[in-house]
Amino acid sequence: MVAACRVGFCSRCAAAIAVAVALVVITMAPALAVPPPATALTSTTAILSWINAYRHRPDPDKLPDVVHALSNMQAFKDAESSGPYIGFIAGVLGNNPARAEDLIAKMLSIDPADHWVLVRAIAYSGLPRWRELLATFVDRMAMRRAMIDKYLDGKLPTLEQIDYRTDKPSMLDKIKTSLHLEKDRAKPIELQPTPELIDVLWGYYLATGAYGPIERVVKLLPLANDKDNVDNLTTGSAAKFTLASNAVRDADLLRMLKWADKSQPKEVKGVLDDVIETAETVDTVHMRQESLAAIEELKTKGPDSKRELSGWGQVGQGALSMGCVVAAATGQIELGLPCVIGGAAYTAGVQYMTH
Numbered sequence: 001m002v003a004a005c006r007v008g009f010c011s012r013c014a015a016a017i018a019v020a021v022a023l024v025v026i027t028m029a030p031a032l033a034v035p036p037p038a039t040a041l042t043s044t045t046a047i048l049s050w051i052n053a054y055r056h057r058p059d060p061d062k063l064p065d066v067v068h069a070l071s072n073m074q075a076f077k078d079a080e081s082s083g084p085y086i087g088f089i090a091g092v093l094g095n096n097p098a099r100a101e102d103l104i105a106k107m108l109s110i111d112p113a114d115h116w117v118l119v120r121a122i123a124y125s126g127l128p129r130w131r132e133l134l135a136t137f138v139d140r141m142a143m144r145r146a147m148i149d150k151y152l153d154g155k156l157p158t159l160e161q162i163d164y165r166t167d168k169p170s171m172l173d174k175i176k177t178s179l180h181l182e183k184d185r186a187k188p189i190e191l192q193p194t195p196e197l198i199d200v201l202w203g204y205y206l207a208t209g210a211y212g213p214i215e216r217v218v219k220l221l222p223l224a225n226d227k228d229n230v231d232n233l234t235t236g237s238a239a240k241f242t243l244a245s246n247a248v249r250d251a252d253l254l255r256m257l258k259w260a261d262k263s264q265p266k267e268v269k270g271v272l273d274d275v276i277e278t279a280e281t282v283d284t285v286h287m288r289q290e291s292l293a294a295i296e297e298l299k300t301k302g303p304d305s306k307r308e309l310s311g312w313g314q315v316g317q318g319a320l321s322m323g324c325v326v327a328a329a330t331g332q333i334e335l336g337l338p339c340v341i342g343g344a345a346y347t348a349g350v351q352y353m354t355h
Helices: 010-022 044-054 060-072 083-095 100-107 112-124 130-152 171-178 195-208 211-218 221-225 230-247 251-261 266-281 284-301 304-308 345-349
Strands: none
Touching: 044 060, 044 083, 044 195, 060 083, 060 100, 060 112, 083 100, 083 112, 083 195, 100 112, 100 130, 112 130, 195 211, 195 230, 211 230, 211 251, 221 230, 221 266, 230 251, 230 266, 230 284, 251 266, 266 284
16 A cells, blocks of 8 residues: 655655545544445445444454455455555454454455465464464465465564664664665564555554554654655654544544553654644644655655765655555545555555455
8 A cells, every 4th residue: 555656756646645645534433333244245335334343343253254355356456455454354363362263264265366365464463373373274375385484484574573663873874874884784574664554553453443553553653753764754654644533533542542642752752742632633634734745855855864964875765655544534435445645556546445
C-alpha cells in the first residue's frame, strides 16, 4: 500500500497525496452492526464492513469464509495493499490460540499463490506456537516453503522485531552513511517502519480492539519529526495522522491514547499530545496539511543533515506515501479503502480494494 515517488514523478506524487489523503476518514466507526453472513462475502465493501465491526462482535468461525472470498476477489495479489488483511488474520489467530490450527486448516484451500498471506499472518499472530503451526502446515503450503523456512530460521522478522529507530544517528554515523562506508556491516533482522506496517497494525487492532498494536503505532510517532529521511518522515506522519483520524470517532482508542500518554518518553509524548489534541478538536485537516508540507520541504530542500554537511552528493529518493486503513465516517463503507499514494500505483490505489 505504499508507492514510491521516483525521480520524474514528484509532481504526480504531490497531487496524489493531496487527492488520496483527502479521502482519509476513519477506521473506527461507532459499533457497526455485523452484516449477516450472506451479505458479508458479496464484495470487498461488505467484507470491510464486517472487518470494521468485528472487534465489537467477534466471529472467528467466519474468518475462513472471509479469507476465501478475498482470495477469490484477488485481494491478495498485491503485497503492498494486503497489510490490513494480514494484520486482521493475524489478530484473529492470536486472539483464538485454541482454535488457530483449525482456522488455518480451513483457510488453506485458497489459491496456493495466496498462501503467503497465511504464512505472514501466522508469523505475525504472536501465538507462542506460531513456528510449530508453520511447520505443521508447510507441506500443504509447498509453494511458500522457502518463505516458511526463512521464518523458521529467524531470517524474516515478526511484529516483535520492529525497528523503531529511536536512536538518532551521530554526525559520524551520518558521514558513514552518506559515504556508504558500512555496506558489509551485518544488519539485524527487523521490520522496517513503513506505511504497510502501519496497515498491518491497524488490521490487528480491528481484529482485537487491543492496545498492543496501538502501542506499536505510537512508538513510531517520533519518526514524524525526522527531518533527514523522507521514508521515516512519511511513516511517522502516517502513524500520527491515522491515530488522530481514527481517535476522532473511536472513544476507546482515544482513551487508550490518553492513558498511554502518561508514561511516554519525551520524544513520543510531544507528538502524541498533538494527536490527542487533534482528535479532540477534530482538526485532522490541519494535521494533514502540516504533514504534507513537511514531506514536501524535505523532498525539495533535502535532509537537515545534508544542509549541515556539504559534499554529501545526491540523496536517494524516498518513498512518498501515507498508507492507512480507512472507513467512512458517516457509515458509507464504500469509502473504506486503504490509501495508495504516488507513482504508478496511485491509479490502482483509488479502486477501493476491488479486483
